[in-house]
Amino acid sequence: MIKQIILSFFIFTSFVFASSEVNVYSHRHYDTDKQLYKMFEEKMGIKVNVVNADANALIKRLESEGEKSPADVLITVDAGRLYQAKSKELIQSIESKYLMEVVPENMRDEDNKWFALTKRVRAFIVPIDSNIEIKTYEDLIKPEYKKMIMVRSSNHVYNQSMLAAVIAHHGEEYALKWAQGVVKNMARKPRGNDRYQVKAVANGIGKIAIANTYYVGKMIGNKDIAESEAVKKVKIIFPKFENGGTHINVSGAGVAKYAPNKENAIKFIEFLLSPEAQDLFANGNFEYPVAKGVKKNDVVSSWGTFEEDNISINTMGKYNINAVKIFDKAGWK
Numbered sequence: 001m002i003k004q005i006i007l008s009f010f011i012f013t014s015f016v017f018a019s020s021e022v023n024v025y026s027h028r029h030y031d032t033d034k035q036l037y038k039m040f041e042e043k044m045g046i047k048v049n050v051v052n053a054d055a056n057a058l059i060k061r062l063e064s065e066g067e068k069s070p071a072d073v074l075i076t077v078d079a080g081r082l083y084q085a086k087s088k089e090l091i092q093s094i095e096s097k098y099l100m101e102v103v104p105e106n107m108r109d110e111d112n113k114w115f116a117l118t119k120r121v122r123a124f125i126v127p128i129d130s131n132i133e134i135k136t137y138e139d140l141i142k143p144e145y146k147k148m149i150m151v152r153s154s155n156h157v158y159n160q161s162m163l164a165a166v167i168a169h170h171g172e173e174y175a176l177k178w179a180q181g182v183v184k185n186m187a188r189k190p191r192g193n194d195r196y197q198v199k200a201v202a203n204g205i206g207k208i209a210i211a212n213t214y215y216v217g218k219m220i221g222n223k224d225i226a227e228s229e230a231v232k233k234v235k236i237i238f239p240k241f242e243n244g245g246t247h248i249n250v251s252g253a254g255v256a257k258y259a260p261n262k263e264n265a266i267k268f269i270e271f272l273l274s275p276e277a278q279d280l281f282a283n284g285n286f287e288y289p290v291a292k293g294v295k296k297n298d299v300v301s302s303w304g305t306f307e308e309d310n311i312s313i314n315t316m317g318k319y320n321i322n323a324v325k326i327f328d329k330a331g332w333k
């Protein structure tokens with residue numbers, strides 16, 4: 001009898017515990033996200049447990065954990081890794097009327113295995129007083145931009161997705177020529193993150209940085225004076241592809257295949273696409289919101305408008321391996 005009571009108590013508590021938490025594997029590394037977890041916990045009474053790591057590491061972890069994985073949600077900072085998680089069958093289709101309603105068709109997987117949370121734009125950052133009139137990504141390899149370009153390492157997904165877009169537009173042969181041309185025009189070997197490149201523009205080390213625009217927003221008024229001062233000395237140019245638009249990527253989320261708390265996982269992703277969460281992504285992290293009807297941040301709007309590139313988001317995943325190989329061949333460190 002006592003044994004039975006203990007057993008049923010155990011089953012009951014484990015049920016209550018399991019139904020009131022969500023385990024998130026996330027590559028997003030921004031303060032806004034911590035705020036969002038708190039908001040979700042307070043609103044829903046569901047505890048958010050987070051494992052933060054690079055998406056490659058998270059995908060490997062999901063693979064090795066298999067059916068025993070505690071993960072409910074996978075969040076990445078680029079489309080390529082969402083594609084990979086889907087190809088490896090690490091995420092599952094979900095049903096959500098709300099998500100279907102608010103997430104535009106090109107911002108979600110065709111089998112509903114992932115949904116974009118935010119859009120990000122990879123643009124050029126130049127000195128505020130410069131008269132550089134570079135208009136396209138293809139222009140980066142023109143001789144007139146010799147010793148001007150600064151960009152992070154090719155190990156990073158942001159660059160891999162950008163090169164995947166070059167492949168999508170022009171094929172692999174041109175992509176190699178392009179990558180070699182960019183390397184030739186670099187002001188220095190790739191190092192540091194996107195903010196590091198923005199600071200280097202302000203400090204006159206090079207004249208064109210390739211970076212995601214939300215970092216410019218995050219540097220404005222930053223406690224780190226080196227950042228807040230540097231950002232006053234730069235401006236953004238939204239380049240386009242010759243036959244397309246400006247390169248965009250997405251940060252997105254999917255429900256893990258073996259999610260122990262699937263319902264909570266769906267609630268969590270729905271919350272991240274709610275107007276209040278989308279507002280915070282837009283105003284706290286200067287990203288472009290995905291959910292229909294949510295406005296951009298005012299500072300972001302002041303940077304100007306652009307036409308989004310026309311290649312499908314999945315392309316970045318499809319050509320990722322090709323892009324990595326081309327970077328190696330081109331000597332882009």
Ligand SMILES: [Fe+2]
Pocket residue numbers: 077212
């Ligand atoms: Fe980032």
